[in-house]
Amino acid sequence: MRLKSIENVALGEMLAKPVYDDKCQLLLAKNVALTQNYIDRLMRANIHCVYIEDELSAGLEAENFVPDELKIRSISTVRQVFKELSERKTATYSIKSVDQIKHVIDEMMAVIYDNPHTLYCMTELMGSDMYTYHHSAEVAVLSMLVARNMKLSDHFIQKIGVGAILHDIGKMRISGEVLNKQETLTPEENQLMKEHPQFGYDMLKDNDFISPISRQIVLLHHEKLNGSGYPYKLSGDQIPIHVRIVTLCDIFNAISSNRSYKDRLSADEALEILRTEAVYELDRDIYYQLLKVVNIYPVGTVVMLSTGERAIVIKENPDAQTRPTVQLIKDNKRAETINLMDYLTIFITKTIEG
Template identity: 45%
Template sequence: MRAVSIMGLTPGVKLGKTVYDEKGLVLLRSGVLLTESYIYQLKYKNIPAVYIDDELSSGIETPEVIDHEVRAKAILQIKDIFEELNPSKNKTAVRYINEKHYEGVKSVFDIIMENLQTNQGASLNMAEMMSTNLYTYTHSLNVAILSVLTAKSLRLSQDKIKELGVGALLHDVGKMAVPDEILNKPGNLTKEEWLLMKEHPENGYNMVKGNVGISAYTKAIILSHHERIDGSGYPNGLKKDHIHLLTQIVSLADIFDAITSDRCYRNRIPAYQAVEIITAQVHQSFDERVFHAFIKNVDLYPPGMLVQLSNGERAIVLSNNREQPTRPMVRIIDADNQPVKEMDLMKHLSIFITKEIEDSCA
């Protein structure tokens, strides 16, 4: 099984995992053979990629941190909570997180924790199979998952992980006060629009500050997730010693998911490139200890990805090495996509992955 972008699909390919639309309804079930009509429907619904079963990816498993069906339900639950706070979606929208909203967010956190317990050992594959129209809600879930996995690697207490998870789920709630035409603008923001966008941490904090049930750490995450340790962030230009560890975790998860997600104005950046970008910023923006814990929980080269090796050979990734994420197990393939041999890049240190090969079903 492997993930393929919608633009690389061809009729006759078997769907590997069920696809859901922006309402959480089943769009296409796993096992169906794709037709021109089905592919058009996927494009129309803004589904960026799907999993397929084909000969090339035979025997490759793509374990999920969060079960696909549970993930879809969690995203829709976040959407319902956020839209109750969005005046453009709800004429009776309230301007604060009430007890009902807070309980709903804690319920999503519990779903995450239960699934992480069930699917221990899996790392997060950033291939997104739901509509890009759900970006804000999908992003909130991804940031929460990445943050919790990082916190576990750092051996934080369960109480701290809960405060972290709730804060991560709510970190962008202030965007509900930003006009949709700015949030979903397909081009660059104007200076005035960018200033409005930069208000979302304070907007979010104002929505939660009066709720005594929400911890100070959670509130700090919402207010300060765009702060950077060198003082270059916003809204308050805080430096390292004034940015709590939980907030630093969410900050890193936030930027990673943002640049590895498909948006209306640009395509995603592969995870391995995103890590290179963040690595260059670590000393200025992020705590190194958080960064090293973080990358252990992300599939830089997800199983099923086609890659070019430094020796000129082509390969498909079979599985990842959690301690050395840049050196997965791969299957060498020939020009006709037939298997040649398997290779553990941990045992062949002179060979490394140079790039991802454009995915397609051809």
């Protein structure tokens, strides 16, 4: 299977993964053959790309990632909890919501610990209207994987997961008009947006069921190491390790899963931007940990090689992620197999749609 944009799918191609709508309801099941009617339905639901099973990618299956079903359930839980907390419009909370969040995080922990090779893989499962919830769930998975790689204790990782999943909860206090505005924000609107960490912290600060570590993540996730962040312009050691992890994962996920498909970057492009632009702002050691947990070229990804040839990834290489085993594409068919570990002068230049 491989990811394809809606503009490029062909009639009759089979869906390799189910697609969900903005209410986490199944829109189209796995193995459905795409008709024009279905493609129109996907476009109306704001789905930008889907996993398909085509001749080129037949039999290729990505492994070792957090199951979609768990991700969908976590997105649905985040949505419910965010709504519930925002509708109360007071500092009170529901213990039940917090329990649900902790339950989802515990399930993610179990997946991560059961398989030490679990990697983060970007998913395109639902419409862009779910962006905030989808983003929150993905930042939680990513942050926990990074924390696991840093060998932090499971108690600590659980608190990081809860903080990461709730990091943007303060956005529920900002009107949809400002949140979803396409044009440039006015200075006042910009200022309001910058208050979301404080809003979120205020929503949770009296909640004894959420640890201070998780709350600190909500309050400080936009601080930068060089003091250029907000709201407190903290710098260096003033920013704790758990906050640094979530900040980096938040930015990575935001740039790699842009709401508009055209502006979306592949994992390798997003990592490159983070490397060059965030030298002074983000923690370099954590960046290297992130490199180890992001599946840069999942099986089924079509890539351009430095030789100018197109190839499809058929086997990942956990020890050197940028050097997977690929098969060259000739006449739109899979040809010779090349293990990039054996050909060190050949490298992948970019991910392409195919």
